[in-house]
Amino acid sequence: MDAVEVRSLRRVYRTTIGVLRRKAKEVVAVDDISFSLRPGELFGLLGPNGAGKTTTVKMLTTLLIPTGGTALILGKDVVHQADEIRARIGFIFGGERGLYWRLSGIDNLRYFASLYHVEPAVARKRIASLLELVGLADRGKEKVEGYSRGMMQRLHIARTLLHDPEVLFLDEPTIGLDPVGARELRQVIRDLQAEKKTILLTTHYMFEADALCQRVAVINKGKIVALDTPEALKSNVADLAVVEMEVFGVPQDVLERVRSLPFVDTVSLENVDQRQSLRVQTRRGSEAVPDLVGVLSGLRVGRVIVREPTLEDAYVRLVGGEA
Amino acid sequence: MKPGLWRQHLRAGLAAFEVTLRINAPDSFVLFTIVVQPLIIAIMAMWMLVERGAANALYVVVGSGMTGLWSTLLFLGGNSINWERWTGTLELMVGQPTPVAVIVFGKNAAVVFQSLLSMVASYTVAAILFRQPLSVEQPLLFAVSLLLTMVAFVSFGLVIAPLFLLSPAVQHFQNAIEFPIYMLGGFLFPIALLPGWTTPFSYLLAPFWAARALHGASTGGASLEELAFDWGMMLLLGAIYLLISGRLIERMLRKARSEATLRLE
Numbered sequence: 001m002d003a004v005e006v007r008s009l010r011r012v013y014r015t016t017i018g019v020l021r022r023k024a025k026e027v028v029a030v031d032d033i034s035f036s037l038r039p040g041e042l043f044g045l046l047g048p049n050g051a052g053k054t055t056t057v058k059m060l061t062t063l064l065i066p067t068g069g070t071a072l073i074l075g076k077d078v079v080h081q082a083d084e085i086r087a088r089i090g091f092i093f094g095g096e097r098g099l100y101w102r103l104s105g106i107d108n109l110r111y112f113a114s115l116y117h118v119e120p121a122v123a124r125k126r127i128a129s130l131l132e133l134v135g136l137a138d139r140g141k142e143k144v145e146g147y148s149r150g151m152m153q154r155l156h157i158a159r160t161l162l163h164d165p166e167v168l169f170l171d172e173p174t175i176g177l178d179p180v181g182a183r184e185l186r187q188v189i190r191d192l193q194a195e196k197k198t199i200l201l202t203t204h205y206m207f208e209a210d211a212l213c214q215r216v217a218v219i220n221k222g223k224i225v226a227l228d229t230p231e232a233l234k235s236n237v238a239d240l241a242v243v244e245m246e247v248f249g250v251p252q253d254v255l256e257r258v259r260s261l262p263f264v265d266t267v268s269l270e271n272v273d274q275r276q277s278l279r280v281q282t283r284r285g286s287e288a289v290p291d292l293v294g295v296l297s298g299l300r301v302g303r304v305i306v307r308e309p310t311l312e313d314a315y316v317r318l319v320g321g322e323a
Numbered sequence: 324m325k326p327g328l329w330r331q332h333l334r335a336g337l338a339a340f341e342v343t344l345r346i347n348a349p350d351s352f353v354l355f356t357i358v359v360q361p362l363i364i365a366i367m368a369m370w371m372l373v374e375r376g377a378a379n380a381l382y383v384v385v386g387s388g389m390t391g392l393w394s395t396l397l398f399l400g401g402n403s404i405n406w407e408r409w410t411g412t413l414e415l416m417v418g419q420p421t422p423v424a425v426i427v428f429g430k431n432a433a434v435v436f437q438s439l440l441s442m443v444a445s446y447t448v449a450a451i452l453f454r455q456p457l458s459v460e461q462p463l464l465f466a467v468s469l470l471l472t473m474v475a476f477v478s479f480g481l482v483i484a485p486l487f488l489l490s491p492a493v494q495h496f497q498n499a500i501e502f503p504i505y506m507l508g509g510f511l512f513p514i515a516l517l518p519g520w521t522t523p524f525s526y527l528l529a530p531f532w533a534a535r536a537l538h539g540a541s542t543g544g545a546s547l548e549e550l551a552f553d554w555g556m557m558l559l560l561g562a563i564y565l566l567i568s569g570r571l572i573e574r575m576l577r578k579a580r581s582e583a584t585l586r587l588e
Binding site for chain 2: 013058061062063064065083086087091093095097098099100101102103107110111112114115116117120159
C-alpha cells in the first residue's frame with residue numbers, strides 16, 4: 001500500500017467579483033493531479049508561487065475538502081476518514097504563524113503534545129530531544145514572541161514530530177530562513193528520511209529538491225507537468241546550455257525579442273537586489289552569446305556565463321520560464 | 324468512545340484551559356472586560372440602586388459580576404475559534420486528533436473561570452468604597468449555583484463561538500448583543516420590569532436562570548425548591564446548548580474546510 005495516493009485530485013475556489021452586480025468566479029487551483037508516495041519516500045512537489053502546491057498539501061492534510069478526485073493517506077480517505085488520518089500525520093506550513101507567541105517554546109510543545117494525545121511522561125522526554133534536534137534546547141523556556149523566524153520554523157518542525165507521525169507534509173519549510181538555518185533544516189529532513197518517515201516536501205528551491213528528494217513532481221497552474229527522479233528531469237535539458245547574463249532594467253519588449261530568437265528554448269528573468277539575472281536556455285551554447293548581446297544592445301550588461309543545466313533549469317523549462 | 328480516549332480528551336481540554344489562562348492573563352483587553360467594566364457598572368449601580376434603596380448591595384455585586392461574566396464570555400469565549408484563526412493556529416487545531424469542541428470547551432471554561440474575578444472586583448468595591456454589609460445568606464447553595472452558572476455559561480459560549488465563524492454578520496452585532504442579555508438575564512434588575520413579551524426570551528437563556536439562582540442564594544430570597552428549579556433549568560438549557568453547539572461546530576468545520584477559510588491569508 002502506498003503511503004499517499006492521489007487520484008485525479010481537483011480543487012476549485014469559488015469567489016464573487018463586483019459589488020452591486022455580483023458575478024461568481026471560479027479559480028482552478030489544482031487540476032486533476034495524480035501521484036503516489038511509497039512508504040519511506042521523500043517526494044518533492046515543485047512549482048512557482050500560485051501553482052497549487054499549498055492547496056494540494058491542505059487537501060492531503062484534511063484541512064481542505066477537494067472539489068473532485070480522491071486522496072488516501074495510509075489507506076484512509078482525506079474527506080471521510082479525516083479523524084483517523086490526523087493522528088498519524090504531521091504538517092507544517094512555512095512562515096511565522098501557527099504558534100502561541102505569549103507562551104514559551106516548551107509550553108507550545110507541551111500543549112500540542114496534549115492535543116496529539118502524547119502521554120505526559122513520553123512528551124517530556126520527546127520535547128527535550130526534539131528541542132535538541134532543532135537546536136532550540138537553550139532557548140526553549142523563552143517566549144516565542146522573542147524568536148527569530150528561523151527559530152519559529154524550527155519549533156514548527158519539533159511540533160510536527162511530537163506524536164511521531166508516519167507521514168510528514170512540509171510546505172516550504174525553509175522559506176525565509178537564513179542559509180545556515182536552511183542548511184540545518186535540510187539536515188533535519190535528511191535525518192527524518194533516514195528514520196523511514198514518508199515525507200512530502202514542497203519547495204521552489206530546486207537545489208533543495210535535488211539534494212533531498214528521491215522523486216519530484218513539477219506542478220504548474222494546477223497541473224503536474226513532470227514527475228520523475230531529479231536525474232531524469234535533468235536529462236530532459238541535457239542537450240541545452242544555459243547562458244546567464246547579469247542585466248539591469250530589461251524592458252518587456254526586449255525580453256520578448258530574446259524569446260523570439262529561433263535558437264532560444266526558454267527565457268527567465270529574476271530580480272536579484274538592484275540587478276536582474278537573465279537566463280536563456282539554448283542548444284547553441286556559447287555561440288548564442290553574441291546574438292543575445294546584440295538584442296540587448298543599449299542596455300547595461302554585466303557578467304555573462306555559459307554553464308551546464310541544473311534541475312532548476314529543467315524546472316524553468318517545464319513551467320515555461322515562470323519560476 | 325474508548326475509555327483511554329476520554330482521558331486523552333480530558334487532558335487536552337485541561338491543556339486548552341491552562342493555555343488560555345496563561346495567554347489571557349497579561350492581556351489588557353481581558354483585564355478591562357473582567358475587572359474595569361464590571362467595576363464601572365458596579366459603581367454606577369451602587370449609586371443608582373443601593374443609595375436610593377431600590378436594591379441591596381449584594382444584589383448589585385452579583386449582578387455587576389454577572390455582567391463581567393457575560394461580557395467576557397461574549398468577547399473572549401465567542402471569539403475563541405476566531406482568535407485561533409487570526410493567530411494562524413486554527414488549522415493546527417483542526418488538523419489534530421482532539422475534537423475542536425473539546426478544545427473550545429477548555430478555552431471557554433478558562434474564560435468563565437477568569438471572569439469570576441468580576442464578582443470579586445464588584446464585591447471589593449461595594450465593601451470598601453460603599454461600606455456595604457455583604458454576607459451571602461446561603462453560602463453552600465450560592466456555591467452550587469455559581470458552579471452551575473459556570474457550566475451554563477461555558478455551554479452558552481460553545482454556541483456563540485462557532486456561530487461567529489459560520490456567520491460573520493452575526494459577529495458584527497457582537498456589541499449590540501451585550502446589553503440586551505444584561506437586561507433579559509435580569510442581572511441588575513428583575514425582568515418583571517421589562518415588557519411581558521420579553522419574558523419567554525429570558526426563559527430560553529441559561530444566564531437568566533443563573534442570575535435567578537445567584538441572586539436568590541445570595542440574598543436568601545429563594546427557597547431550596549426554587550433554587551433546585553433554577554439549577555435544573557441551567558442543566559437542561561446547558562445540555563441543549565451543548566447539542567446545538569456540537570452541530571454548529573460540525574457545520575462550521577465543514578464550511579471552513581470547503582471554503583478554505585480556516586486560515587486568513
